[in-house]
Amino acid sequence: MSDTTRLTAEKRTSFGKGAARQIRRENKIPAVMYGHGTEPVHITLPGHDTMMALKQANALLTIVIDGKEQLALAKDVQRDAIKPVIDHIDLVVVRRGEKVTVDVSVHLEGEAAPETVVTLDNNTLQLEALATNIPESVVVSVEGLEAGTQILAGAIELPEGATLVTDEEALVVNVTQAISAEELEAELAEAEAEAGIERDESDEEAAEGESTESAEGEGDKPEGSDES
Template structure:
């Protein structure tokens, strides 16, 4: 949990549209809108580099400073360029100290499961409710020593103090299964291919090897006959 906020110096903006947004981004800034608690939406720009660093944590608590006034906010929606490492727009929702918010928090696994097992993280985040000023940075789940067949459901995950689960308690989070051997995997693949009617064409190397084996067999038979004739 962290009560620290990241301060971003914002500027009010009065120009809108794609052209204005492109100009803002050319100036290494990010267009944003801040709303919530019945207040009219406020259109602002954020410092590009600082905002990008802050938003690496999707649940970062931000202190937006606009014309000398501070406002706490969370990023509600971050629109990113599909190709370039650029944030195109940010929606910020105003929060108050002590207010509870619902957020998605990432799940991190720690520890080593039993030998010859495979650990699958079926859901990489859990939705929880927490105070806006006390949002968990992550949720840690230990898989230490877990054996094949073990499943961890959302309801069994220990949450940080102050956080309550919103996600369905029956949702599968971690699944531990038996590791499959290479031989068994190959057999399963061959069976699946046979059921699908897939036939593999023999490669030139396979054909040459088969011909070589046949030739050796004929040579051995010929040698035996010569020996008997003698």
Template sequence: MAQIELRLNAELRTEFGKGAARRIRRDHKIPAVLYGHGTEPVHLTLPGHDTMLALKHVNAILTLDFDGKEELALAKDVQRDPIKPVIEHVDLVIVKRGEKVTVDVPVHVEGEAGPDTNVIVENGTLAVEADVLSIPELLTVSVEGLEAGSQILAKDVQLPAGATLAADEDLLVVNISQQVAAEELEDELAEAEEEAGIEKDEPAAESGDEA
């Protein structure tokens, strides 16, 4: 499924610095900067709630309405508060209809691998080049029935029409490993402890045994 286009009403920003940014956030808005295609950076204020909803869509294409004009943009960098669910700042890059962009697209694993296996996602995203209005939301990878030792590389991932792989084609995406039984895991741990010279304390004898 291609990405959707979302519209945001933005405002030109004339105040700068940490104090101005704090005031913008107190008004439930988000400071942002828009640049690209040889233009001078434009400082904007975005509506907080609508922007947070829009950026839940990975690689969402945003139509920004400001100062009587429109610009298509892609979020390049989103700075989030490490504790609170708040966006602190957004870097936006201008894009044009018909051009291609390179973006990281999430990998979605589906299906059940063979019995007694572990499915390990080594790379959760893949760099893909696609038309700006046809960016895939995700790349689906099936592990149905795959046995231990199987690997899915970037070149094995099926891409939608019009998209091309920008990542290394031999990049490991999904690895199927053998599931280790609990007994084997305990034996391996005991062996590792023995090699490291770690001695376990013997359990204390019960009082009834001492009588």
């Protein structure tokens, strides 16, 4: 990834919750940019364009302030808990040729062997890469993998130019044998018994019980008896 998204920012002089609410009402986002020994710069960013840019993880941004450009990465994005809006952004200044450490998502592709379950134990890997060449994701193939297969971080092929920061022994993908419905039911019943939980009899179980009792009752009748 080498393209950047260009965002024109405005310097911000008013602060506090009231000022931030006013900024958001104007469809803008309050932000602060810092790094490389520079003084923090408080700015506002265009709401829609910024939200679109940040849909891509680790998006490299070109922030334009008073006609001057500065490369930056979003370090912390605070989002509203209910509304689909961004409350505030922390931006860290980066420079071309500089390496940065980022969390990159892991994507699985392919189908493992039949009757297996694939678990993604780590959905991101921490990588070091050039600020202008941060990979969008790390792709791991599980095609045909059998139960018992484990893929550690150190065994994953990384995008060109990226180096692994995550512990090489960290488990990323775990392939296990799928459990049958009967085994799952037995495990659930055992767990409930240990917890002292009494299960309600299902309609199917009740019908089977009645059928068994009926059959046993007929077997106890003396020979030659007449129900009429």
